[in-house]
Amino acid sequence: MGGEREFIASLLVPLANTPAARGLADDAAVWTPPLGRDLVVTHDVLACGVHYLPGDPPGDVAWKLLAVNLSDLAAMGATPAGVLMGLALSAAEDGAWREAFVAGLGRAMTHFGVAMWGGDTVTGIDRAVLGLTAVGFVEPGQALARSGASVGDDLWVSGTIGDAGLGLAIALGEAPGDSYLLNRFRRPLPRLALGQALAGIATACMDVSDGLLIDADRIGRASGVRLSIVLADVPLSGQALARTDGDAGMLARATAGDDYELLFTAHPDRRVDVAAAATASRTPVTRIGQIFEGVGVAAVNNAGVDITPARLGWEHS
Numbered sequence: 572m573g574g575e576r577e578f579i580a581s582l583l584v585p586l587a588n589t590p591a592a593r594g595l596a597d598d599a600a601v602w603t604p605p606l607g608r609d610l611v612v613t614h615d616v617l618a619c620g621v622h623y624l625p626g627d628p629p630g631d632v633a634w635k636l637l638a639v640n641l642s643d644l645a646a647m648g649a650t651p652a653g654v655l656m657g658l659a660l661s662a663a664e665d666g667a668w669r670e671a672f673v674a675g676l677g678r679a680m681t682h683f684g685v686a687m688w689g690g691d692t693v694t695g696i697d698r699a700v701l702g703l704t705a706v707g708f709v710e711p712g713q714a715l716a717r718s719g720a721s722v723g724d725d726l727w728v729s730g731t732i733g734d735a736g737l738g739l740a741i742a743l744g745e746a747p748g749d750s751y752l753l754n755r756f757r758r759p760l761p762r763l764a765l766g767q768a769l770a771g772i773a774t775a776c777m778d779v780s781d782g783l784l785i786d787a788d789r790i791g792r793a794s795g796v797r798l799s800i801v802l803a804d805v806p807l808s809g810q811a812l813a814r815t816d817g818d819a820g821m822l823a824r825a826t827a828g829d830d831y832e833l834l835f836t837a838h839p840d841r842r843v844d845v846a847a848a849a850t851a852s853r854t855p856v857t858r859i860g861q862i863f864e865g866v867g868v869a870a871v872n873n874a875g876v877d878i879t880p881a882r883l884g885w886e887h888s
């Protein structure tokens with residue numbers, strides 16, 4: 572196996588085939604942003620053992636590293652342009668792992684239409700830590716925010732909730748296998764087209780990474796309102812439905828995280844526009860609640876009882 576220089580030359584340079592990257596031959600990339608747009612910049616880290624399992628396919632780890640960052644751009648309504656990647660690798664990420672990782676990353680970058688602008692690689696740590704910065708842009712002033720929800724707004728969510736949490740249990744060997752659920756954990760799909768289509772429609776938006784309830788709580792706190800979620804209306808896939816029993820099951824789905832769906836609010840007068848944005852972006856959306864006076868989140872069961880749990884989702888200590 573070659574060293575750092577050969578890893579960059581043989582695997583990363585071919586990925587960085589965009590003028591801004593300068594063939595990774597200079598100390599930094601030089602990018603000409605689209606004139607007049609606002610830049611949107613985000614960074615998320617995946618740590619081995621925290622966000623993915625050591626045995627996960629390296630190409631899927633690469634997909635997830637890119638996808639979770641693009642999900643944050645989607646939450647802002649942004650169009651992605653390029654990425655910078657910081658890899659801190661252990662001895663476990665050998666030549667074969669790196670090759671498979673970069674191959675998967677290349678496929679993911681092509682899929683989402685983003686360029687590699689550079690990054691950094693270090694080795695010698697005990698467990699891999701993979702960071703990625705994603706840069707995108709929006710029409711001036713059009714970036715979405717967590718803070719704009721108003722009393723009376725509808726609460727919406729894209730796709731289905733809880734699949735990835737079930738996929739994690741499968742990956743851990745704690746639940747019977749299912750390739751759909753496992754894939755939802757390993758290869759999330761950032762809702763970029765929906766986020767872009769929601770500009771001017773959504774009053775608040777964020778992506779669900781830590782869990783539906785905890786992320787709804789964040790919109791509630793940022794907006795100074797209370798998001799009330801009708802648990803029975805939270806969309807589940809057929810596969811998740813078959814593994815979900817009663818209120819406790821729904822709460823497990825709604826606090827699991829790793830969904831990378833969009834959670835957003837909009838005025839009830841905009842239901843037709845939300846539906847049009849969903850159709851245009853080919854992304855299913857479901858109305859799951861309403862916005863009231865107060866702060867934070869409430870989860871309500873079929874009997875209309877508030878069953879909001881103490882633990883709302885994932886938080887790093």
Ligand SMILES: Nc1ncnc2c1ncn2[C@@H]1O[C@H](COP(=O)(O)OP(=O)(O)O)[C@@H](O)[C@H]1O
Pocket residue numbers: 613614615643780
């Ligand atoms: N280590 C850090 N340095 C600077 N900013 C950070 C750091 N960690 C988180 N943030 C910022 O705090 C905010 C909340 O972070 P986080 O909960 O990780 O958001 P998300 O779930 O969308 O990734 C984001 O704006 C993020 O950029």
Ligand SMILES: Cc1ncc(C[n+]2csc(CCOP(=O)(O)OP(=O)(O)O)c2C)c(N)n1
Pocket residue numbers: 615616620621622623624639739780781782827828829885887
């Ligand atoms: C091996 C493993 N254990 C547990 C989880 C569950 N998990 C870990 S971090 C996390 C929340 C999302 O990660 P975070 O670093 O908070 O991302 P961000 O919210 O910043 O996008 C979840 C649901 C996982 N993905 N992988």
Ligand SMILES: [Mg+2]
Pocket residue numbers: 614615616
């Ligand atoms: Mg983050």
Ligand SMILES: [Mg+2]
Pocket residue numbers: 642643646777778779780
């Ligand atoms: Mg986010």
Ligand SMILES: [Mg+2]
Pocket residue numbers: 780781885
């Ligand atoms: Mg988080």
